[in-house]
Amino acid sequence: MRIELEKRPQASVLYAVLSPFIALVLTVIAGGIMFWLLGKDPVSALYSFFVEPLLDVWSLHEIAIKAAPLILIGVGLSICYRSNNWNIGAEGQFIMGAIAGSIVPVVFHEWHSPLVLPLMLIFGMVGGALYAAIPAFLKANLNTNEILSSLMLVYVAQFFLDWIVRGPWRSPEGYNFPVTRNFTPEAILPEILDSGRTNLGFVFAIVAALLIWFMMRYTLKGFEITVLGQSERAGRFAGFSSRRMIWFSMLLSGALAGLAGISEVSGNINKLQPIISPGYGFTAIIVAFLGRLNPLGIIAAGLFLALTYVGGEAVQLTLTVSDKVTRVFQGLLLFFVLSCDTLILYKIRLVFPGRTAAVGQGAVQGAVQGGAE
Amino acid sequence: MGIIEAILLTVVTAATPLVLAAIGELVTERAGVLNLGVEGMMIMGAVLAFAATQATGSPYVGILAGIGGGALFSLLFGFLTLTLVANQVATGLALTILGLGISGQIGEAYVGMSGTKLPPIAIPGLSEIPYLGPLLFKQDLIFYISIALVIGVNWFLFRSRAGLKIRAIGDNHASAHALGIGVIRTRYLAVLFGGACAGLAGAQLSLVYTPQWVENMSAGRGWIALALVVFASWRPWRVLAGGYLFGAVSISQLHAQALGLGIPSQFLSALPYIATVVVLVLISHNRRMTLINTPASLGKPFVPDR
Numbered sequence: 001m002r003i004e005l006e007k008r009p010q011a012s013v014l015y016a017v018l019s020p021f022i023a024l025v026l027t028v029i030a031g032g033i034m035f036w037l038l039g040k041d042p043v044s045a046l047y048s049f050f051v052e053p054l055l056d057v058w059s060l061h062e063i064a065i066k067a068a069p070l071i072l073i074g075v076g077l078s079i080c081y082r083s084n085n086w087n088i089g090a091e092g093q094f095i096m097g098a099i100a101g102s103i104v105p106v107v108f109h110e111w112h113s114p115l116v117l118p119l120m121l122i123f124g125m126v127g128g129a130l131y132a133a134i135p136a137f138l139k140a141n142l143n144t145n146e147i148l149s150s151l152m153l154v155y156v157a158q159f160f161l162d163w164i165v166r167g168p169w170r171s172p173e174g175y176n177f178p179v180t181r182n183f184t185p186e187a188i189l190p191e192i193l194d195s196g197r198t199n200l201g202f203v204f205a206i207v208a209a210l211l212i213w214f215m216m217r218y219t220l221k222g223f224e225i226t227v228l229g230q231s232e233r234a235g236r237f238a239g240f241s242s243r244r245m246i247w248f249s250m251l252l253s254g255a256l257a258g259l260a261g262i263s264e265v266s267g268n269i270n271k272l273q274p275i276i277s278p279g280y281g282f283t284a285i286i287v288a289f290l291g292r293l294n295p296l297g298i299i300a301a302g303l304f305l306a307l308t309y310v311g312g313e314a315v316q317l318t319l320t321v322s323d324k325v326t327r328v329f330q331g332l333l334l335f336f337v338l339s340c341d342t343l344i345l346y347k348i349r350l351v352f353p354g355r356t357a358a359v360g361q362g363a364v365q366g367a368v369q370g371g372a373e
Numbered sequence: 374m375g376i377i378e379a380i381l382l383t384v385v386t387a388a389t390p391l392v393l394a395a396i397g398e399l400v401t402e403r404a405g406v407l408n409l410g411v412e413g414m415m416i417m418g419a420v421l422a423f424a425a426t427q428a429t430g431s432p433y434v435g436i437l438a439g440i441g442g443g444a445l446f447s448l449l450f451g452f453l454t455l456t457l458v459a460n461q462v463a464t465g466l467a468l469t470i471l472g473l474g475i476s477g478q479i480g481e482a483y484v485g486m487s488g489t490k491l492p493p494i495a496i497p498g499l500s501e502i503p504y505l506g507p508l509l510f511k512q513d514l515i516f517y518i519s520i521a522l523v524i525g526v527n528w529f530l531f532r533s534r535a536g537l538k539i540r541a542i543g544d545n546h547a548s549a550h551a552l553g554i555g556v557i558r559t560r561y562l563a564v565l566f567g568g569a570c571a572g573l574a575g576a577q578l579s580l581v582y583t584p585q586w587v588e589n590m591s592a593g594r595g596w597i598a599l600a601l602v603v604f605a606s607w608r609p610w611r612v613l614a615g616g617y618l619f620g621a622v623s624i625s626q627l628h629a630q631a632l633g634l635g636i637p638s639q640f641l642s643a644l645p646y647i648a649t650v651v652v653l654v655l656i657s658h659n660r661r662m663t664l665i666n667t668p669a670s671l672g673k674p675f676v677p678d679r
Contacts, residue, residue: 003456005456005457005676007676086462088466138654142657143658143663144650144658145657147462148596148599148649148653149650151596152596152646152647152649153646153650155593155643155646156643156647159642159643160643163637166639167637282466282470285463285466286470289463324475324477324478324481325474326474327474327477328471328475328478330470330474331475335449338453338460339453339459342458342459346676348457
């Protein structure tokens with residue numbers, strides 16, 4: 001048996017909509033097999049992974065809290081990936097944004113003012129953008145591969161965070177734990193609903209996604225991103241600069257990752273500690289692709305991947321499987337998303353060696369007959 | 374054994390996994406396929422090698438398991454990017470994310486267990502040479518394989534017919550296809566080779582470098598190996614040189630920490646990653662040279678027309 005691809009005359013709209021859902025179904029099936037291999041009842045495991053978190057107000061809030069950074073980072077990355085700039089260091093930009101945003105509440109902790117929070121958010125965005133400016137500069141001016149440079153900087157950021165919370169910023173009241181002092185109330189993102197912990201970060205995520213959706217759909221900038229991503233040459237003829245696009249997309253995604261970082265620290269953790277992210281920057285890559293690089297799709301995808309985090313925690317408690325299942329799920333999901341996307345541009349045909357010969361003969365006969373007529 | 378020898382010995386141990394993973398990726402990229410999943414294949418090799426060694430008691434079975442695991446895992450990448458022409462960058466990332474997840478899941482049972490170290494094999498006569506002997510001829514099997522692979526790949530790519538075909542495919546897959554070379558089939562083999570090498574590199578980590586299982590123990594080495602291929606401008610001998618250079622950087626960083634120079638340990642730990650970026654910049658800032666060296670079809674999808 002062989003698999004052959006046949007290019008469709010134009011991209012299939014049907015599969016463009018369907019492919020993420022096919023991928024979801026395949027992931028759930030594969031996940032069921034995985035639970036079965038781990039010796040758990042697949043149906044009840046999948047139920048407590050994917051359904052139970054949706055039935056409880058507390059866990060719905062947890063999903064919103066975890067979806068916020070995923071959506072913020074994911075929409076930023078979608079701009080990068082659409083314009084062919086492979087920023088995979090969002091995790092580092094998230095961390096640097098969190099650190100820069102924490103300058104105000106940690107260093108100037110005695111300053112009380114309603115300006116604290118806005119300043120933190122701005123610092124967070126600037127911090128993330130500046131950190132993304134490194135791979136952007138290296139790519140635009142020194143021709144350095146941004147995939148590798150942005151990823152290497154993630155490790156550097158993690159070590160930097162580790163140093164700063166154990167060294168200069170360690171809280172004097174923290175009983176020698178590697179944490180900064182707790183943020184004062186005016187440095188904490190307010191909660192938006194009475195029923196639970198969801199904070200303003202979720203609103204930022206939705207607003208950012210809508211703004212980027214508007215930009216992609218109705219502005220020249222959006223068109224520029226699409227053109228440069230599909231063909232740099234065509235973009236040049238239209239007067240678009242791919243070098244400026246490197247800067248634009250990297251700074252934008254860095255700023256959004258930085259905003260996600262400071263929102264997470266301010267709204268959810270309330271201090272800095274050695275680890276502030278369960279891999280949001282990497283999971284957001286999956287979110288971007290599952291959302292088909294479309295900001296509205298990314299909102300849905302972000303919520304779904306947040307569910308895998310919460311579901312993973314749930315099965316960890318109820319079924320005593322490790323939290324690693326979440327990462328397996330996320331990896332599987334990206335695989336299935338990428339393979340299902342093939343359906344949009346290609347028809348997939350299974351070719352069986354025995355039958356190909358027959359088909360080939362038929363075609364030849366047809367051609368001969370056609371010629372004879 | 375003097376202190377210098379001891380340090381050089383650790384450099385060799387640190388360099389071997391980088392050389393192995395990079396030499397595999399070099400062949401893959403020479404065939405025009407960019408597999409960013411080296412980190413994922415490496416960590417799968419590491420966990421499977423450790424698990425197989427625990428199960429059988431023989432680290433040599435572990436080596437085979439590592440190679441097989443890396444190769445099988447790379448097949449997944451091959452199927453997506455070669456058969457289904459999925460985006461190579463994204464698929465490579467998926468491979469890494471999945472590999473880190475699955476290895477963590479498999480490795481759960483082995484956390485904290487002490488492993489079996491791969492024994493060194495002394496080559497009679499040669500290992501008696503002062504200084505060089507213990508360094509180069511009293512090593513474990515994986516080290517010898519890494520050196521043999523560099524020599525072999527260099528010969529294969531530049532002196533054999535099959536190697537010429539691989540380079541032709543990497544530089545222009547459409548022309549190679551027109552000449553009747555099986556582009557997809559050859560690329561599958563190149564991807565498999567890359568996976569096997571990454572798996573072996575992983576096996577080295579869990580059987581030689583630190584004979585135990587630690588989650589995420591590859592710690593970005595797969596990514597450094599990818600940078601190494603760029604650094605080596607796709608030439609096997611330079612992979613060897615670059616691998617040892619990076620090995621030396623990461624070891625000197627450890628020794629500097631032990632000396633306690635007053636520099637925070639985190640800054641020293643970050644050094645290999647910063648060095649990678651610096652080296653990448655130095656090697657690729659010349660646009661023309663980069664263009665000449667890079668396989669022209671690298672990362673581009675290919676669908677054979679029929």
